[in-house]
Amino acid sequence: MSWIFLAQQRVYFLVINGDLSMPYRKVGLALILATLIVFLVSLSPVVPVLESTSVVRTQMRRVDHERRADFAAGQFDGGLVLAGDADSPALTLSWPGEGSYTSPAVHLDLTASSLAAHWTLSRAPETDVAFALRTSPEGVVWSPWYEIEGEGGSALGDREKVFSTLAFVDGAHYAQYRITLSAAGPGLPSVSAVSLFAIDSTSSTPTAEVRLQLVPKGAALAAIKPVGIVSRKQWGADESLRFAAAAGPDREDIWPEEVQDVEKIVIHHTAGPNVCSSIEEYCQRQSVAAINDIYYYHSVVNGWGDIGYNSLIGYDGRIYEGRHGPGPVDGEPLEQPVVAGHALGYNQRTHGVALMGNYENEPVPDLEYDALEKLVSWLVKSKLAAGGEIDPLAFSGYRLTDGSSRPALPNIIGHRDVNDTECPGEFLYQRISHLRERIQRLIEWPPVNVELRAQPENDAISYRILVDNHEPELVKRLTVKGVVPPNAEYVDSWAGSPGQNRGNFDGSVVTWVDPDGKLSPGQDRREYVFAVRPRPGASRIDVRATAWVEFAEPAPGIAMSETASADGPIEAIAHRVAGGRVAWEGDWPVSRNVNGYYGDSYQVHSAGDGTATYTWEVDLIEAGQFEVFGWWTSAADRSTNAPYTVYARDGAHPVRVSQQSQGARWVSLGTYYFDKGPGRVRLSDDADGVVIADAVRFREKR
Numbered sequence: 001m002s003w004i005f006l007a008q009q010r011v012y013f014l015v016i017n018g019d020l021s022m023p024y025r026k027v028g029l030a031l032i033l034a035t036l037i038v039f040l041v042s043l044s045p046v047v048p049v050l051e052s053t054s055v056v057r058t059q060m061r062r063v064d065h066e067r068r069a070d071f072a073a074g075q076f077d078g079g080l081v082l083a084g085d086a087d088s089p090a091l092t093l094s095w096p097g098e099g100s101y102t103s104p105a106v107h108l109d110l111t112a113s114s115l116a117a118h119w120t121l122s123r124a125p126e127t128d129v130a131f132a133l134r135t136s137p138e139g140v141v142w143s144p145w146y147e148i149e150g151e152g153g154s155a156l157g158d159r160e161k162v163f164s165t166l167a168f169v170d171g172a173h174y175a176q177y178r179i180t181l182s183a184a185g186p187g188l189p190s191v192s193a194v195s196l197f198a199i200d201s202t203s204s205t206p207t208a209e210v211r212l213q214l215v216p217k218g219a220a221l222a223a224i225k226p227v228g229i230v231s232r233k234q235w236g237a238d239e240s241l242r243f244a245a246a247a248g249p250d251r252e253d254i255w256p257e258e259v260q261d262v263e264k265i266v267i268h269h270t271a272g273p274n275v276c277s278s279i280e281e282y283c284q285r286q287s288v289a290a291i292n293d294i295y296y297y298h299s300v301v302n303g304w305g306d307i308g309y310n311s312l313i314g315y316d317g318r319i320y321e322g323r324h325g326p327g328p329v330d331g332e333p334l335e336q337p338v339v340a341g342h343a344l345g346y347n348q349r350t351h352g353v354a355l356m357g358n359y360e361n362e363p364v365p366d367l368e369y370d371a372l373e374k375l376v377s378w379l380v381k382s383k384l385a386a387g388g389e390i391d392p393l394a395f396s397g398y399r400l401t402d403g404s405s406r407p408a409l410p411n412i413i414g415h416r417d418v419n420d421t422e423c424p425g426e427f428l429y430q431r432i433s434h435l436r437e438r439i440q441r442l443i444e445w446p447p448v449n450v451e452l453r454a455q456p457e458n459d460a461i462s463y464r465i466l467v468d469n470h471e472p473e474l475v476k477r478l479t480v481k482g483v484v485p486p487n488a489e490y491v492d493s494w495a496g497s498p499g500q501n502r503g504n505f506d507g508s509v510v511t512w513v514d515p516d517g518k519l520s521p522g523q524d525r526r527e528y529v530f531a532v533r534p535r536p537g538a539s540r541i542d543v544r545a546t547a548w549v550e551f552a553e554p555a556p557g558i559a560m561s562e563t564a565s566a567d568g569p570i571e572a573i574a575h576r577v578a579g580g581r582v583a584w585e586g587d588w589p590v591s592r593n594v595n596g597y598y599g600d601s602y603q604v605h606s607a608g609d610g611t612a613t614y615t616w617e618v619d620l621i622e623a624g625q626f627e628v629f630g631w632w633t634s635a636a637d638r639s640t641n642a643p644y645t646v647y648a649r650d651g652a653h654p655v656r657v658s659q660q661s662q663g664a665r666w667v668s669l670g671t672y673y674f675d676k677g678p679g680r681v682r683l684s685d686d687a688d689g690v691v692i693a694d695a696v697r698f699r700e701k702r
């Protein structure tokens with residue numbers, strides 16, 4: 001008897017008939033799962049995780065622009081004017097066309113980790129209103145403009161009060177907003193009563209009371225609740241925010257919990273900048289601050305009395321409990337299907353999960369996507385699911401809050417499927433159909449699933465073979481094979497980290513023999529990587545690889561991947577330890593003094609005359625337009641005019657940035673055209689303070 005498990009759903013049904021898979025369905029699933037839990041808990045490696053052991057006291061400052069005098073100091077461009085009386089004026093257009101209003105710089109009076117806005121909008125047909133923010137640590141060097149979207153609100157007669165999404169700003173003291181109105185005519189839109197909210201959950205987070213805790217990692221399979229979901233208590237939720245009065249007999253629950261079994265899962269992004277993506281402590285802190293900012297904004301500023309999402313995926317790839325459920329405070333997270341507030345009209349019988357970050361223009365990091373997969377594959381088979389199971393591939397009718405109904409809505413959807421919003425962003429939205437198929441494969445019987453992902457990295461393409469072994473107690477002997485297509489040459493292969501566990505390459509196929517999973521012990525997911533380079537004349541998109549796994553127990557079988565090609569945007573990162581090349585002139589000591597560095601350290605140089613230089617170089621696999629980013633750690637001793645030079649096709653472009661702010665994230669140095677081959681960025685010491693050389697990144701613009 002031989003099994004062939006093809007990864008693609010349709011093919012799988014053609015090849016497998018019930019006879020072949022039935023005997024193994026009869027093995028008691030509960031027994032298998034019980035063994036699995038024991039296996040995972042006993043063998044899983046542990047990772048340190050950050051936990052807030054006391055309540056986070058979020059601070060907030062509010063700035064209202066309502067009266068004529070409040071708007072007077074701003075700048076009016078195009079046809080935009082301030083109409084109406086002194087006490088309730090409105091920004092509007094004097095004729096069809098476009099115009100903008102830029103507010104004066106507003107001092108926030110705290111160190112903001114997030115900003116949001118409310119405004120009152122009068123809509124008209126064929127008009128558009130855009131609201132953007134920018135921030136500054138000291139009122140001199142400003143961030144780029146960042147557009148925020150309305151994502152909730154309430155009706156005010158014929159007008160509408162709009163609640164924006166949050167923008168995470170990390171350390172801003174000043175903010176400015178810009179409103180752009182456009183109209184094709186004859187109707188003209190107007191905006192009045194603008195309120196800015198600066199929120200800070202970082203300063204009060206008691207770092208001394210944060211401890212490292214060991215929890216099992218990787219123990220998340222279909223029907224097994226992901227281990228290590230960060231509970232409200234662990235992220236420091238101030239539970240008093242849910243009540244109208246802080247304490248005493250009048251304490252009234254602002255938003256009483258209502259329990260309804262889950263029929264559909266709605267996927268969101270939080271729409272803030274993509275601050276970080278790593279399990280490192282720095283990124284855990286950012287995630288904890290972000291969820292507390294959102295919680296405060298939804299509960300207090302918007303007046304909802306709780307966070308609107310049922311769950312969130314952190315920048316750190318952890319799953320965070322969202323809306324409070326009925327039952328004891330500090331109970332097990334996500335124990336009950338509580339109705340939350342994440343998609344207008346669609347909150348009943350749905351679970352809203354939000355990934356931290358903005359995926360309109362950038363792809364979702366695997367760290368977050370994998371966590372989403374774990375959460376959803378558990379949810380669809382959990383006791384929260386209506387009828388005990390949500391079919392991830394099915395469509396069904398849905399009854400809205402207003403009593404109307406909508407036929408044939410998929411069971412796993414993006415927010416934009418039901419409301420007028422960009423959420424969850426184009427890149428995440430495009431992956432939802434893939435997610436549905438992945439979830440189906442994770443919850444069905446075939447014990448081994450193989451997925452192949454292709455990513456251009458410097459001048460090569462890395463193919464990552466992700467092997468999910470659902471039944472590691474049963475399936476032990478794995479042979480993993482990656483096929484190098486004829487139009488590409490083999491560069492390297494590894495399992496674990498580069499240089500380790502090289503596969504055996506025979507001229508066309510890379511093979512790893514993994515008798516007992518020792519390559520990455522105790523994990524249900526194993527990753528094998530092979531890197532190739534397109535041969536002359538072949539474009540990276542023509543290089544289509546496949547992978548498969550042969551297994552020998554309990555019966556011989558094969559699981560195959562779909563073919564994959566690196567059709568996503570090219571991304572190349574250069575830093576000192578791995579990735580690209582770096583070279584420097586002068587004494588650039590290695591430092592780890594300030595947290596938030598890329599990789600394992602950064603290098604520093606004091607202010608000088610420009611003779612000390614640091615150069616990063618990546619090999620670009622194809623010519624194209626690339627946005628270039630720098631990464632540094634910020635501190636008060638840094639230069640405010642660190643001189644980067646980007647060497648593009650049309651010459652050298654100097655870009656000065658302040659390294660006193662925007663540390664520990666990718667900051668754009670502009671978009672340029674590069675030829676295939678080396679792409680180079682240089683930093684020199686010709687600055688008014690310490691310059692930090694950490695990492696640079698090239699990201700293809702399409």
Ligand SMILES: [Zn+2]
Binds near residue numbers: 267268269342415421
């Ligand atoms: Zn959303």
